[in-house]
Amino acid sequence: MADVARFAAGLALLVGLNLAGEWVVRVTRVPLPGSIVGMITLTVLLEAGVLPVHVVRRPAELLVRHLALLYVPAGVALVAYVAVVRHDLVPITVAALASLVTVLAVVGLIVQRLGRDE
Numbered sequence: 001m002a003d004v005a006r007f008a009a010g011l012a013l014l015v016g017l018n019l020a021g022e023w024v025v026r027v028t029r030v031p032l033p034g035s036i037v038g039m040i041t042l043t044v045l046l047e048a049g050v051l052p053v054h055v056v057r058r059p060a061e062l063l064v065r066h067l068a069l070l071y072v073p074a075g076v077a078l079v080a081y082v083a084v085v086r087h088d089l090v091p092i093t094v095a096a097l098a099s100l101v102t103v104l105a106v107v108g109l110i111v112q113r114l115g116r117d118e
Helices: 002-028 034-048 053-065 067-080 082-087 089-116
Strands: none
Touching (some): 034 053, 067 082
């Protein structure tokens, strides 16, 4: 039972950080998604040693393992708004490809830079 309680506490912490990030974005009007602010907060807490990794490891692994299910709402939204998507398909496609290339380039540069330090 204690194992279930630890798992629930870790999951509650992850959800709480997400909600806190949403709140911070709403209050400060920072042009970032709240989930990103929550993820940055989680990273800072982990790196600073304030939050031990073992507290969130199992809940995070569960979420990652079932990540595909988290895309279901986005898929439903695409179906629900197919007329809007069809109307703006070119700008959506260009934006998606530009962001993909940007992320790949930034990650590649970071990996190269970190690889040189070793």
